[in-house]
Amino acid sequence: MKTVIANWKSNPNSLREAARLAKSIEKHASLNRKAEVVIAPPFIYLSDVKKEVSTAKLGAQDVFGNEGGAYTGAINLAQLKNTGVKYVIIGHSERRRYFGETDEFINKKVTAALAYGFKIVLCVGNKEKMSDPSNFVNKQLTADLKGVSSKDKIRNLIVAYEPIWAIGTGNADNPQSAAEVSLRIKEHINKLMGVGKIKVLYGGSVTDKNIRSFISRNKIDGVLVGGASLNPSMFGRIIKAANELG
Ligand code: PGA
Numbered sequence: 639m640k641t642v643i644a645n646w647k648s649n650p651n652s653l654r655e656a657a658r659l660a661k662s663i664e665k666h667a668s669l670n671r672k673a674e675v676v677i678a679p680p681f682i683y684l685s686d687v688k689k690e691v692s693t694a695k696l697g698a699q700d701v702f703g704n705e706g707g708a709y710t711g712a713i714n715l716a717q718l719k720n721t722g723v724k725y726v727i728i729g730h731s732e733r734r735r736y737f738g739e740t741d742e743f744i745n746k747k748v749t750a751a752l753a754y755g756f757k758i759v760l761c762v763g764n765k766e767k768m769s770d771p772s773n774f775v776n777k778q779l780t781a782d783l784k785g786v787s788s789k790d791k792i793r794n795l796i797v798a799y800e801p802i803w804a805i806g807t808g809n810a811d812n813p814q815s816a817a818e819v820s821l822r823i824k825e826h827i828n829k830l831m832g833v834g835k836i837k838v839l840y841g842g843s844v845t846d847k848n849i850r851s852f853i854s855r856n857k858i859d860g861v862l863v864g865g866a867s868l869n870p871s872m873f874g875r876i877i878k879a880a881n882e883l884g
Pocket of ligand 1: 645804841842843844866
């Protein structure tokens with residue numbers, strides 16, 4: 639089964655628009671049940687998006703890896719769980735870049751969120767184009783997964799390979815090389831913790847036009863979609879493609 643995650647980032651600006659988008663995604667998810675569909679809206683819309691979905695799953699774009707307390711502005715693990723969130727995106731390049739998140743901080747979130755039973759979507763990726771990004775990406779993974787072992791509900795780990803230069807630029811990676819990196823990630827996780835069956839998604843300027851070239855490769859288990867997830871009809875076609883290739 640292929641996974642399609644809608645990462646709305648800091649969009650849209652009204653609850654009305656969020657509900658409309660969620661309704662449309664739910665409709666496409668229910669018509670295409672061979673695809674696993676996740677919506678990751680801004681925190682502020684989680685409860686309302688939840689009312690609109692039954693087939694699509696609820697995801698969060700980030701989490702503070704703690705159960706609560708005096709942490710102004712933080713959304714914690716228990717709050718997300720009690721809101722019905724099943725998936726948590728961790729370490730997105732925009733969190734690393736604009737909010738100064740380090741591998742060490744991300745590692746704490748990963749460990750806490752796995753222990754809490756979330757499915758986590760750990761994002762890694764190289765800033766500039768590289769002929770072989772695997773070493774860079776695998777180093778990030780080693781740091782982000784420090785101390786995590788096969789006992790730590792590793793089946794709940796999903797890795798998203800997102801070359802930063804491809805995010806929001808309209809300039810997606812070459813599917814063949816994305817598949818190659820994806821394979822290297824699986825091998826690396828296998829070496830690190832003896833588990834080879836994790837899902838690896840591709841992210842970076844995925845559209846209805848290019849999705850098939852990525853997910854038709856069996857090394858790529860789905861896509862993390864930003865911009866195109868805000869366009870209901872385009873995202874519908876992305877879900878449909880994932881269903882057909884699932
Ligand atoms: P994009 O974003 O699809 O707009 O390139 C992907 C992401 O950042 O997850």
